[in-house]
Every structure is written in structure tokens, then in C-alpha cells.
Ligand SMILES: Nc1ncnc2c1ncn2[C@@H]1O[C@H](COP(=O)(O)OP(=O)(O)O)[C@@H](O)[C@H]1O
């Protein structure tokens with residue numbers, strides 16, 4: 011039977027961390043939908059037409075190296091504003107969401123566009139400064155050389171583009187539960203998310 015957990019929110023709010031732990035806890039499959047847009051964005055940076063890239067996307071592209079950089083995140087947010095690119099990625103995400111056995115998807119439009127019928131919806135937020143701090147630490151630990159200020163500027167720029175676009179803008183679904191992780195550790199944020207899912211499972 012299908013049971014979908016939709017997790018949306020801005021960059022580095024903690025969506026992926028919560029999604030992975032929920033998937034492990036409930037035995038559901040997990041899809042990080044940001045990786046689809048990152049894979050298309052990376053190919054655009056390599057000179058490919060983004061629509062061609064989206065239409066021909068393979069599992070290998072999405073599992074590929076080099077997707078979690080600032081430059082690729084920015085490119086992802088640019089290709090994500092193109093309605094044709096979003097359309098090309100829609101059916102795969104919808105089918106994943108409604109697969110048997112349960113699914114957790116994290117992104118920007120899961121609860122609003124990909125799976126409005128999701129049984130549990132969570133909108134994860136945190137202050138831009140907190141998100142930039144966490145993402146900066148993560149990137150530096152992965153060997154990237156960039157400043158906190160550069161990451162904060164990236165966070166602001168992507169927030170604006172993702173919230174301001176006409177097609178599938180980042181916003182909470184009317185029936186989403188918001189979790190603000192600014193002052194929460196990972197365990198506490200995950201515990202709150204588990205409580206939301208338990209309540210929806212009844
Ligand atoms: N509640 C939290 N407290 C502290 N650090 C967190 C918290 N949630 C996530 N992180 C860390 O912040 C970074 C970004 O989290 P991630 O889950 O990848 O965010 P998103 O998927 O929203 O981009 C990761 O390094 C992660 O370990």
C-alpha cells in the first residue's frame with residue numbers, strides 16, 4: 011500500500027537528514043529530488059541543453075560525483091525554474107511517491123505539486139544564518155574552499171529564486187506541519203518528524 015511522506019523546505023534546512031532517518035525508521039524508500047535538479051544543472055554547466063538533460067536523465071547521472079557543490083546548487087535552482095524541465099521530471103517522482111511499501115521524498119514542491127495527496131507533509135525551516143553555517147561546515151569538511159559569507163549569499167539567492175518562480179514555487183502546503191530546526195539538534199528534529207508521521211499513520 012502507498013504511504014507518502016512529503017518533506018519540503020529551503021536549502022540546508024535539514025530536509026535530507028530528516029527524510030533519510032524517517033525512511034530508515036519506517037522502512038520506506040527515499041528520494042532526494044534535489045539530486046534530479048542538481049544532475050540537470052551540472053549537465054547545463056557542462057554545456058548541455060537542460061531540457062535534453064532532464065528528458066534523458068539516468069540513475070547514473072543522479073548518483074554521480076560532484077553534485078553537492080555550491081555552483082551545481084545554483085545551476086540546479088536555475089534549471090528548476092524552467093517549466094519544461096520540471097515537467098520532464100514529474101512522472102518519475104509521482105510514480106516513486108505512490109510506490110507500494112511507502113516513500114519519503116524531500117524537495118521544494120513534494121507536498122504541493124508532486125504528491126498533494128501525501129499522507130504526511132512536513133515543511134522544514136531554519137534561519138538563513140543557521141542554514142548557511144551548517145552548509146558551510148558540510149562543504150568545508152568535504153574539502154571545498156569557500157567562505158561562510160559566500161554560502162550565506164548562495165542561500166539567500168536560491169531562497170529568492172525558489173520562492174519567486176511561477177512554476178511550483180517553494181511554499182508550505184496548506185496541510186503541512188512546519189518544523190523549525192534553528193534551535194533543534196538533529197535527534198530532536200527527527201523526533202518531531204516521527205511524531206507527525208505516527209499521527210498520520212493513526
Ligand atoms: N537539526 C540540525 N542541527 C544541526 N545540524 C543539522 C540539523 N539538521 C541538519 N543538519 C546538518 O546540516 C547540513 C544540511 O542538512 P541537510 O539535511 O543536508 O539539509 P537539506 O536536505 O535541507 O539541504 C548537514 O550537514 C546536516 O548534517
Ligand SMILES: Nc1ccn([C@@H]2O[C@H](COP(=O)(O)OP(=O)(O)O)[C@@H](O)[C@H]2O)c(=O)n1
Pocket residue numbers: 020021022023043044045047048083086087088090116117118119120168172
Ligand atoms: N523538488 C525540488 C527539489 C529541488 N529543487 C531545486 O533544486 C535546487 C537544489 O535542491 P537541493 O534540495 O539539492 O538543495 P539543498 O536544499 O540540499 O541545498 C533547489 O535550490 C531548487 O531550485 C526544486 O526546484 N524542486
